[in-house]
Amino acid sequence: MENRIKVGVLGCTGAVGQKLIALLENHPWFEISEVAASENSAGQKYSDRVNWKEAKPIPENVKNLTIKNCNEELDAKILFSGLDSSVAGEIEEYYAGEGYAVVSNSKNHRMSEDVPLIIPEINHSHFEIINVQHKRFTKGGFIVTNPNCSTIVMVLALYPIFRKFGLEKVLVSTMQAISGAGYPGVPSLDILGNVVPYIKDEEEKMQTEPLKIFGEIKDGKINFADFTLSAMCNRVPVQNGHTTSISFKTKKPATKEAIIKSFGDYEHLGLPFSPEKVVQYFDDPARPQPALDLYNGNGMTVSVGNLRECNILDWKMTAFGHNTIRGAAGAAILNAEYLVKNKYIK
Ligand SMILES: NC(=O)c1ccc[n+]([C@@H]2O[C@H](COP(=O)([O-])OP(=O)(O)OC[C@H]3O[C@@H](n4cnc5c(N)ncnc54)[C@H](OP(=O)(O)O)[C@@H]3O)[C@@H](O)[C@H]2O)c1
Incomplete structure (x- = not known):
């Protein structure tokens, strides 16, 4: 666990958030250290709040985590976002501005000029435009997205x-x-x-x-x-x-x-x-x-x-x-893996 990279899940109670949590159990490189959602969920124990819809039980390392608000400091390097698109835009920018690597499923930043829209098997070369984001996110954070x-x-x-x-x-x-x-x-x-x-x-x-x-x-x-x-x-x-x-x-x-x-x-x-x-x-x-x-x-x-x-x-x-694995959570995890393997995240 010490060698794994700490990751957080924003929108942890939703369909994509739950799929991220289920898929990240026992991931060889990533360990979930934080979960966050709306103020209606914040402050509650994950297993008490979530309406868990995955076939396997909530992972042991996540069920007792306290859900944070999406404006709090999070003890994680990568934030996977499964946020509702009505709020994802601002929250993802906030965390990128605070230096986190935000790996998003939401539509908000997909078409922004300096944000890559990635399926790594097709266009991993587009990750290089992350460097353009360093102009607006000066603490080294960035946003990458996967498609619809x-x-x-x-x-x-x-x-x-x-x-x-x-x-x-x-x-x-x-x-x-x-x-x-x-x-x-x-x-x-x-x-x-x-x-x-x-x-x-x-x-x-x-x-x-x-x-x-x-x-x-x-x-x-x-x-x-x-x-x-x-x-x-x-x-x-x-x-x-x-x-x-x-x-x-x-x-x-x-x-x-x-x-x-x-x-x-x-x-x-x-x-x-x-x-x-x-x-x-x-x-x-x-x-x-x-x-x-x-x-x-x-x-x-x-x-x-x-x-x-x-x-x-x-x-x-x-x-x-x-749709929630290749089309969302699995796609985001693959993007994060590519970023780590290719040293965009150290
Ligand atoms: N479902 C799919 O197949 C799929 C595929 C690709 C992309 N997406 C995209 O992924 C995102 C999540 O989709 P979903 O299907 O998982 O939606 P969902 O089930 O409705 O979940 C939305 C999540 O956003 C959180 N949220 C809502 N308002 C918030 C606020 N004000 N502050 C912080 N968190 C807030 C919710 O937390 P609370 O429980 O606390 O309200 C919940 O965890 C969307 O942008 C969607 O378009 C979905």
Whole structure:
């Protein structure tokens, strides 16, 4: 424990906060030393306050921690943020200003010019723009973000294709799990036996974030990639896991075999949370499915299937991933691991 890096979880009572706490149990590099949430929770013992929704018990080292307010000094070097977006913006800036490394799941800073929006298997080179933040956060703190949960699933499936063949147009429809709305999230009467064809701000995030992620760094700035995306986002009565139906037009001609082969092009980052396969392709038109593929790669693999020709764009396929693991908590942990391995955090 002495050698592990002390980390805190902001928004520790929420869906993402709980997933962070569950995933960080026995992490080889990180040890949770602080938990924080709103003033309604602050001052209470974690196990007394939290409405614990994870299958395994609250980790022993966390259950007796006293929840802190998000304006207190915290005995931790890295702060994982699962804060509600109505408050994440200011709180994350405050802690970065106080010298903490803030690794965020929230949307607030994703599109800020000096904040990297990272999926390490795709754009770890973007971490270097952290250096630009030292101008405003003078105590050495910084903010890094991971993308929106559906965006992560989609771009992990699209990146090998973008890199090899280029992309001109992408059209995506999502079927997103209820847990994506946090807890208690969507009322049961609104979602049981139903589909809700609207998720606030989701389409905009899916249409803009990929262009930053696939962008290139030049002179300390990210030049966004140049292709068009259109997203249609739906909430469906699935507990966990976001399914995306993606059609796309490539710049250079591609064959089915070459696209499927490209999914294996990801390099293994060698981090504790790196999945063995970043993308797993199923040669079965009825895969992927939430019931079968949620925990592929311990929830860190994006499962892809049913690649076929599209009558309007060139190709279409299904991509699926765990929204609170690959799409949130696991993504943030992977970012923090990369930062430590590459000495952005010492
Ligand atoms: N769920 C997902 O699949 C997912 C995926 C990717 C990204 N995200 C993003 O991750 C963030 C958390 O999402 P979630 O689903 O975990 O939400 P959630 O279940 O509603 O949890 C929100 C957390 O924010 C805390 N909070 C609320 N108001 C606060 C305040 N004034 N000061 C300090 N803390 C406050 C809550 O603490 P109290 O209990 O004390 O109120 C709670 O711990 C959001 O920005 C969301 O957009 C979620």
